[in-house]
Amino acid sequence: MQTERAMVTRRDLLALIGAVSGSAAMYHAMTSLGFASDSGYKGPIRLEGDPRGASVLILGAGLAGMTAALELRKAGYDVRVLEFNSRAGGRNWTLRGGDSFTELGGFRQTCEFEQGLYINPGPWRIPYHHRALLDYCKRLGVTLEPFIQLNHNAYLHAAGAFAGVPQRIRDIKTDFQGQVSELLAKATQQGRLDEAVSKEDREILMQALRSWGALDGDYAYKANLISGDFRGYARAPGGGLGAEPVPGEPVDLSEILKSRLWRYLQNFALHTFQATMFQPVGGMDMIGKAFAREVGDLIRYGAKVTRIQQDDRGVTVTYTDPDAPATPRQAKADWCVCTIPLSILSQLPIDVGRRMKAAIDAVPYSASVKIGLQFKRRFWEEDEAIYGGISYTDLPVRQIAYPNTGFNGAGKGVLLGAYLFDGPNAYEFTSMSPVERVARAVEFGARIHPQYRTEYDNGIAVAWHRVPFALGCAGRWTDEARAQHYDNLCQIDGRIVLAGEHASYIPAWQEGAILSSLDAITRLHDRVVKQ
Amino acid sequence: MTRENTSFRAGFAVAMSAASLLLSFPAYAQGSGPSVPEPALSAGFRFAENSGEELFANICQGCHMSDGKGATGAGTYPSLAGNSNLEAGGYPVSIVVNGQRGMPPFGAMMSDDQVAAVVNYVRTHFGNRYLDAVTSEDVRAVRR
Ligand SMILES: Cc1cc2nc3c(=O)[nH]c(=O)nc-3n(C[C@H](O)[C@H](O)[C@H](O)COP(=O)(O)OP(=O)(O)OC[C@H]3O[C@@H](n4cnc5c(N)ncnc54)[C@H](O)[C@@H]3O)c2cc1C
Numbered sequence: 063m064q065t066e067r068a069m070v071t072r073r074d075l076l077a078l079i080g081a082v083s084g085s086a087a088m089y090h091a092m093t094s095l096g097f098a099s100d101s102g103y104k105g106p107i108r109l110e111g112d113p114r115g116a117s118v119l120i121l122g123a124g125l126a127g128m129t130a131a132l133e134l135r136k137a138g139y140d141v142r143v144l145e146f147n148s149r150a151g152g153r154n155w156t157l158r159g160g161d162s163f164t165e166l167g168g169f170r171q172t173c174e175f176e177q178g179l180y181i182n183p184g185p186w187r188i189p190y191h192h193r194a195l196l197d198y199c200k201r202l203g204v205t206l207e208p209f210i211q212l213n214h215n216a217y218l219h220a221a222g223a224f225a226g227v228p229q230r231i232r233d234i235k236t237d238f239q240g241q242v243s244e245l246l247a248k249a250t251q252q253g254r255l256d257e258a259v260s261k262e263d264r265e266i267l268m269q270a271l272r273s274w275g276a277l278d279g280d281y282a283y284k285a286n287l288i289s290g291d292f293r294g295y296a297r298a299p300g301g302g303l304g305a306e307p308v309p310g311e312p313v314d315l316s317e318i319l320k321s322r323l324w325r326y327l328q329n330f331a332l333h334t335f336q337a338t339m340f341q342p343v344g345g346m347d348m349i350g351k352a353f354a355r356e357v358g359d360l361i362r363y364g365a366k367v368t369r370i371q372q373d374d375r376g377v378t379v380t381y382t383d384p385d386a387p388a389t390p391r392q393a394k395a396d397w398c399v400c401t402i403p404l405s406i407l408s409q410l411p412i413d414v415g416r417r418m419k420a421a422i423d424a425v426p427y428s429a430s431v432k433i434g435l436q437f438k439r440r441f442w443e444e445d446e447a448i449y450g451g452i453s454y455t456d457l458p459v460r461q462i463a464y465p466n467t468g469f470n471g472a473g474k475g476v477l478l479g480a481y482l483f484d485g486p487n488a489y490e491f492t493s494m495s496p497v498e499r500v501a502r503a504v505e506f507g508a509r510i511h512p513q514y515r516t517e518y519d520n521g522i523a524v525a526w527h528r529v530p531f532a533l534g535c536a537g538r539w540t541d542e543a544r545a546q547h548y549d550n551l552c553q554i555d556g557r558i559v560l561a562g563e564h565a566s567y568i569p570a571w572q573e574g575a576i577l578s579s580l581d582a583i584t585r586l587h588d589r590v591v592k593q
Numbered sequence: 594m595t596r597e598n599t600s601f602r603a604g605f606a607v608a609m610s611a612a613s614l615l616l617s618f619p620a621y622a623q624g625s626g627p628s629v630p631e632p633a634l635s636a637g638f639r640f641a642e643n644s645g646e647e648l649f650a651n652i653c654q655g656c657h658m659s660d661g662k663g664a665t666g667a668g669t670y671p672s673l674a675g676n677s678n679l680e681a682g683g684y685p686v687s688i689v690v691n692g693q694r695g696m697p698p699f700g701a702m703m704s705d706d707q708v709a710a711v712v713n714y715v716r717t718h719f720g721n722r723y724l725d726a727v728t729s730e731d732v733r734a735v736r737r
Contacts (some may be wrong), residue, residue, distance in 0.1 A: 146667040166656075166664035268686035406668030408694035428645030428698035429655070458634050486702060527655055530666025535693055541636055 070420020092233060101573050103194035106201075107580050111591035118381055118586075119144065119393055121370070122401035123361050124152025126575040127560040128353035129198070129585050132362050133400035135204075137587060143357065144365040144393060144553045145380055147531050151350025152401075153563075156172070156346065157522055158436065165528035168497050174436070174520040178468075178475040181434030182346040183524035184461075185572050186478075187211065190338045192573035195349075196579065202352035209339040209428060210466045212330040217512050220456045223321030228453065228510050233313055234323050235330075236276065236293040240283035241315035243275020244335040251281070263310060274416075285309045326454040334571075341466060349572070367402060370412040372557045392431035397590065399582060402561040403427070403574075405533035414555040423549035425564060427527070428536020429488035433459070433503040435479035435521040441513040442477065456507045458487040474519060479503040483535070499523035536563055538571035552582070559586050639702050643716025648707055652699070653715070663720035668695065675720035682727040685712045687735045700704035700736055 070382070077239065118134050120127045124147035135141045140483040157163065159175040188195055199206060214235070217228035249255055250264055251273075259267055276292040277283050277565035290309040295320040297308035318324060329335055342348035354361070368390065369380035377398040380390045400407065405427040412419070442448040442464050459480035468475065480503040482488040491499050500521035526535040539548070552565050562584040567573030597714050635641035644647045650659070656670040657663050664668040679685050693700030700708070709729045716723040 070612075166666050166670065167658045168664075402667070405695040409668050423694045426692050426695065429697070456636075485638055486640045486652075489640075489655050490634050490651045492654075493651050525655065531668070532668075533668045538697070 081176065087357050089219040096230070096334070097109060100191045100193050101568065101577060103580075104199065107133050107134060107196065107584065109587045110216040111509065111587070113587065113590050115140060116374075116397060117141070117395040118397045118399060119377060119395035119397045120360075121379065122152060122400065122403075122562070123147075123354070123357075123363075124401055124562065124575060125154055125195075125350065125353065125398070125572050126481070126579040127152070128317055129358050129576050130323070130561060132353065132402070132578070133358065133359065133401075134583055134587075141357075141360050142393065142395065143361040144367055144379065145361050145363050146366045148363045149350075150354035150361060151347050153532055153536075154346055154350040155184050156180050156182050156345030156347035158407070163522075164530070165496070165525065166533075167528060171496050171522050171526075173434075173522045175434070175476055175522075176436065176474050178587040179436060179474065180345045181432070181476055181478060181522065182341075182436070184526075185346050185431045186341060187573070189334050189336070190340070191333075191567075192561045192571065194576045195573045196340070197313070198576065199349060202349070202356065204348050204352045205343040206340040207343050207467060208450075209341040210418060210450035210464075211337065211339050211452065213333045213448060213464070214300075215446070215509060216448050216464070217453035217462075218323040218326050218450040219453065220321050220323055221509070222456075223323065224317070224568075226509060229313065229321075229323060230454075231326075231453075232296075233293055233310075233332075234318060235327060236289070237283075237312040238315070238318050238324055239277045240277065240289055240292070240312065241318075243271040244281060244283040245315075245442075247271045247275075247277060247281035254286075262487050273408055274332070283312065284313045291370040293313040307531050317554045322456070329452070329454060331522035342568050343467070344405075357524065361439070367410065370400065370402050370558065372413045374556075377557050381519070395587060396557065399579070399586065402534055402539055403515040403534065404564050407560075410452060412558075416557045417550040417562075420551065421551035422560075423542050424541055424547045428484050428538045428570070429482070429492055430482060430526045431488055431491040431499065431523065431536035432483070433480040433499055433521060433523040434476055435500070435503065435507070435514075436474055436476045436519040437514070438474055438519050439517055440446040440465075440468075440473075441470065442511065443475075445513060446563050453510060455506075455510060457509065458482065458491070459503050459506045460487075460505055462510060479507050479521065480523075484538070484576040489540070491523075492527050496523045498527075538563075541567055552578075554582075554585055554589060559583075597637055602708065605671070638715060639704075640699075640707060643709040643710065645712075648703075648711035649714050653711065656696070667725075670695075673715050673719055673721070679716050679721050682712065682716060682723065682725060682731065683735065685715060686732055690732060690735050691737060705732040705736075708732040 080142055094487045117140040119129050120141065120143040127143055128150060131143050138322060157173045158180045158347050159177060162172040164170040192515050214232035216231050218234050219228040226229045232339055247268060250267060255593050271277060272281060275283055278286060278288050283289060286305060286309050289312060293310060294308040295307045299305060299307040308571055351420065364384045365381040367379055367381045371378045376394055376396050379393045379398065394550060404422055404425045408423045449462055450464050452461050452463045454461055461481040463476055464476035465477060482491055500523050504514050504518050526532060551560060561579040562573040563569060565578040568574030640648065640652065642651050657673050661673040663672040688696060689712060690698065690700035706729045709727050709732050713726045715721065722735060
């Protein structure tokens with residue numbers, strides 16, 4: 063990084079333009095493929111036709127399993143659910159004060175958050191286009207509130223840039239956009255874009271760059287009240303004497319480029335992260351709990367599935383109870399919807415064809431670690447005017463996410479102090495004891511918010527490979543693995559069909575779990591009524 | 594992780610291109626605050642640890658646990674302790690490089706030397722006494 067030249071050359075500029083038009087072209091392609099629109103949900107499922115008392119055994123009471131349970135019972139099936147945990151929801155999970163959690167290996171943590179404060183160790187945000195999940199929230203009475211993905215006043219931070227001083231997202235975003243606009247305007251004026259842009263469009267382009275980039279009358283991006291309207295001021299406009307605004311100095315383009323902070327701007331542009339995003343009021347597990355109010359009577363908790371067999375007459379599932387692990391029990395049904403994550407299912411003996419078994423074995427699970435930290439006061443609001451949203455950093459903690467609720471309140475607050483995902487650091491944090499994970503999250507976070515040192519209260523860390531009911535965060539599909547195995551994973555094999563996040567093209571989203579389940583039971587029901 | 598075509602429509606998409614992360618910082622150990630305890634952490638997409646012991650303690654331990662004995666919940670991380678499957682060195686080499694079911698592939702995140710070091714460590718600790726060390730050539734041979 064230090065070897066880079068200090069000047070932005072014309073080649074850099076062209077690379078930038080290329081990147082810009084390239085991503086626009088990609089966006090267009092994605093839209094026409096349907097990726098960038100809604101998730102494909104067609105409204106509440108209608109399973110018509112009489113299943114004539116057919117029975118279904120559902121394995122796993124996560125969102126995929128409970129969606130299947132709810133809809134299949136409604137359609138007239140005799141439904142039972144086997145669930146390993148003593149609660150419903152699976153990865154849809156919230157930790158609050160008093161909750162305790164024992165990870166694989168035996169470390170036990172008890173959450174010491176204050177009443178009303180929580181952390182979502184798994185899913186935490188819902189895009190507005192996840193229509194199936196939103197529809198279930200509506201039907202099941204789950205109240206939503208905004209999840210703030212972009213807060214202009216949160217930070218972008220790189221350990222090796224700006225002497226380690228975090229930069230406001232607003233400054234980087236505005237100054238990057240402004241200076242790129244200025245370069246483009248210059249290139250246009252110098253006739254460099256004549257071949258690419260018609261004369262008529264060039265004039266409009268100049269106007270657009272001025273408007274979009276906060277350029278002045280000479281198409282320059284500078285410290286003045288025009289850029290100040292976008293990036294804020296060194297001294298903001300006030301009232302009375304001495305209230306005149308003073309513009310701030312933009313961050314130099316070359317420094318922005320070399321800092322790599324621009325790469326985080328994607329997190330505010332990607333379709334999955336665009337406004338409006340939501341979170342359930344009170345914690346993500348409000349969704350799992352709402353499902354469990356509907357189907358909880360069908361669930362047998364503490365049932366660890368150890369074997370899945372089938373023949374032409376039905377399905378036999380072997381499971382154990384925590385009280386009597388040595389005494390296997392059996393449950394039988396005509397059909398089986400299995401939503402056990404592949405990280406676990408790949409280890410169980412299961413009577414399915416070679417192709418489905420190969421698919422079950424083909425998907426390793428991502429590493430991810432989330433750490434919740436409670437502080438004695440909401441210093442990010444009080445001292446730094448950061449209300450919700452996310453700061454991004456290249457420190458191993460990667461993100462610091464501020465609570466999107468309880469704004470401006472006195473008293474303690476909980477923030478997400480780390481959200482690691484894949485890559486070496488996620489494995490390294492998984493290998494630590496929970497106490498060490500929390501200690502390091504506090505240590506790293508203090509480089510962005512020095513208040514950590516005095517305000518830290520307590521914390522809790524969840525490393526997903528150590529979560530006993532998941533053994534990983536989510537299926538890590540490659541394009542090659544999808545091409546070879548995805549269809550084989552989703553086919554009905556005799557009397558067994560798989561569902562869950564892993565059987566979707568929306569990996570690691572709850573929407574994927576629900577859509578996969580709706581598709582699986584639609585095909586299963588079709589087979590049952592046609593039999 | 595080369596991020597070989599991994600779908601980034603995943604829920605946690607960190608949105609960083611591999612190229613943009615190939616910064617050459619030393620491992621994270623610096624810090625202005627109270628001293629950060631060991632171990633140092635890797636920067637970028639490859640593991641910075643070199644000795645077998647460090648590699649085990651920072652990667653394998655996450656699933657196989659510090660005593661190598663694994664753990665069981667709804668599924669199991671197998672024990673590597675006193676494990677006769679490790680007798681043929683090619684087997685653990687291939688698993689570390691290419692993965693197997695719930696065990697992720699680490700080939701793209703480790704050099705041949707690192708793979709050999711961690712496999713030799715596991716094959717000579719936790720009650721294993723396989724003294725025929727694997728070499729980085731053995732590792733290269735199983736990379737697909
Ligand atoms: C860190 C993280 C961040 C995420 N962020 C988001 C987000 O912001 N937004 C979003 O929408 N999604 C997010 N997700 C993804 C979301 O959590 C999942 O896609 C979804 O919850 C999966 O539902 P599922 O029903 O497929 O699986 P699960 O919820 O895992 O359900 C499977 C069930 O099977 C049970 N089970 C496992 N083994 C056995 C066994 N042997 N016997 C019996 N039962 C068993 C489990 O206990 C569990 O209840 C995130 C996930 C993680 C881990």
